[in-house]
Amino acid sequence: MASSQHLAPGTFAVVGGRTGRTPGSPVSPGIELTSTYVQPGDIDPDLPLYGRYANATWAAFEEVVGGLEGAPGGAIAFASGMAAGAALFSLVPRGGRLVMGATSYNTMLALARERAGAGDVELVEVDVADTDAVRAALPGAAWLHVESPTNPLIEVADLPALYAAARRAGVPVSVDNTFATPLLQNPLADGADVVMHSATKYISGHSDVVLGVLVARDEELLAAIRHQREVLGAIPGPFEAWLALRGVRTLPVRLERAQATAGVLAGRLASHPAVVRVRYPGLPDDPGHAVAARTMRGFGAMLAIELADRDAADALTRAVRLWTPGTSLGGVESLLERRRRIPSEPATVPESLVRLSVGLEDVEDLWADLEQALGSL
Numbered sequence: 001m002a003s004s005q006h007l008a009p010g011t012f013a014v015v016g017g018r019t020g021r022t023p024g025s026p027v028s029p030g031i032e033l034t035s036t037y038v039q040p041g042d043i044d045p046d047l048p049l050y051g052r053y054a055n056a057t058w059a060a061f062e063e064v065v066g067g068l069e070g071a072p073g074g075a076i077a078f079a080s081g082m083a084a085g086a087a088l089f090s091l092v093p094r095g096g097r098l099v100m101g102a103t104s105y106n107t108m109l110a111l112a113r114e115r116a117g118a119g120d121v122e123l124v125e126v127d128v129a130d131t132d133a134v135r136a137a138l139p140g141a142a143w144l145h146v147e148s149p150t151n152p153l154i155e156v157a158d159l160p161a162l163y164a165a166a167r168r169a170g171v172p173v174s175v176d177n178t179f180a181t182p183l184l185q186n187p188l189a190d191g192a193d194v195v196m197h198s199a200t201k202y203i204s205g206h207s208d209v210v211l212g213v214l215v216a217r218d219e220e221l222l223a224a225i226r227h228q229r230e231v232l233g234a235i236p237g238p239f240e241a242w243l244a245l246r247g248v249r250t251l252p253v254r255l256e257r258a259q260a261t262a263g264v265l266a267g268r269l270a271s272h273p274a275v276v277r278v279r280y281p282g283l284p285d286d287p288g289h290a291v292a293a294r295t296m297r298g299f300g301a302m303l304a305i306e307l308a309d310r311d312a313a314d315a316l317t318r319a320v321r322l323w324t325p326g327t328s329l330g331g332v333e334s335l336l337e338r339r340r341r342i343p344s345e346p347a348t349v350p351e352s353l354v355r356l357s358v359g360l361e362d363v364e365d366l367w368a369d370l371e372q373a374l375g376s377l
């Protein structure tokens with residue numbers, strides 16, 4: 001097994017999670033399809049026992065993601081990003097105050113609001129781009145959960161400042177790193193306690209699998225997360241884990257290409273007369289630019305545009321021919337969506353906002369399609 005300690009992420013994504021170099025052994029790990037394992041007599045804790053507790057294909061995938069996040073042995077895969085999120089929120093002590101970004105991914109927000117409505121937690125929603133507002137909510141809090149950049153407003157939190165404030169207040173911090181990926185920021189190395197991913201997105205990268213992952217370094221936290229996976233049973237299927245493993249191998253090259261294209265498209269969109277606003281932290285006048293430039297290793301491949309109104313935004317999604325109108329993000333194919341068509345999307349998201357997930361197609365083809373679609377509005 002390769003160690004992530006001495007290797008660049010682009011190398012570890014390729015070599016991690018392999019079974020060895022014994023002559024005749026498979027280069028690509030197989031898919032372990034079994035619900036149970038041979039175990040006579042007393043249980044050996046070092047051997048797999050049952051398919052809800054352990055699986056070699058999960059382990060290979062987890063080795064790669066844990067290594068990329070700087071926590072070898074610290075990744076735990078789930079059936080979806082939301083299954084990971086539900087396990088994460090169950091770490092918040094009963095009755096404790098959960099501080100969370102008011103513009104987080106809508107279903108994470110819905111889950112937190114449901115838990116608050118049921119009296120399980122006290123929920124305080126904050127503007128994560130406003131460091132002072134988050135700081136002010138921390139004294140007495142039980143947990144801070146921050147998504148950055150946010151979905152779909154692409155706001156950027158000053159994560160290092162938030163880690164420092166949370167540490168002073170004694171508050172554990174989790175970060176949803178779905179948009180940035182471990183390549184652009186490593187929350188655990190910088191001071192967070194848990195990292196969450198919808199691995200459905202960039203990590204798997206091909207829009208063909210739904211999967212989630214939590215990563216932590218602290219042994220107690222890891223045991224609590226593993227316990228949640230066991231009792232809730234939200235385990236990934238071995239085939240899905242294998243697809244995710246196959247996908248994550250190319251994450252560094254995919255992200256590099258998509259990010260470069262996103263930068264070009266953001267600049268061109270910003271000067272298009274039909275576009276009212278572009279939200280992309282790589283643009284020098286974006287509110288998140290300075291923080292992203294200081295705290296991230298790149299600006300990512302997600303952007304959002306605001307058009308004249310809701311009708312124009314809907315028309316754009318019908319006029320594109322190469323971009324695929326659809327929800328989700330982080331795949332090889334470029335997707336776009338008017339987010340407020342989703343009923344649970346918060347009112348903080350403008351009706352006219354279209355979120356763009358930039359894929360791997362040629363930048364000029366993507367631009368030509370956007371230009372013809374914007375020109376038709």
Ligand SMILES: Cc1ncc(COP(=O)(O)O)c(C=O)c1O
Nearest residue numbers: 080081082105151178198200211
């Ligand atoms: C930022 C973010 N977190 C969590 C999730 C939930 O992940 P999943 O759809 O894999 O359950 C999503 C899905 O869109 C997301 O964008």
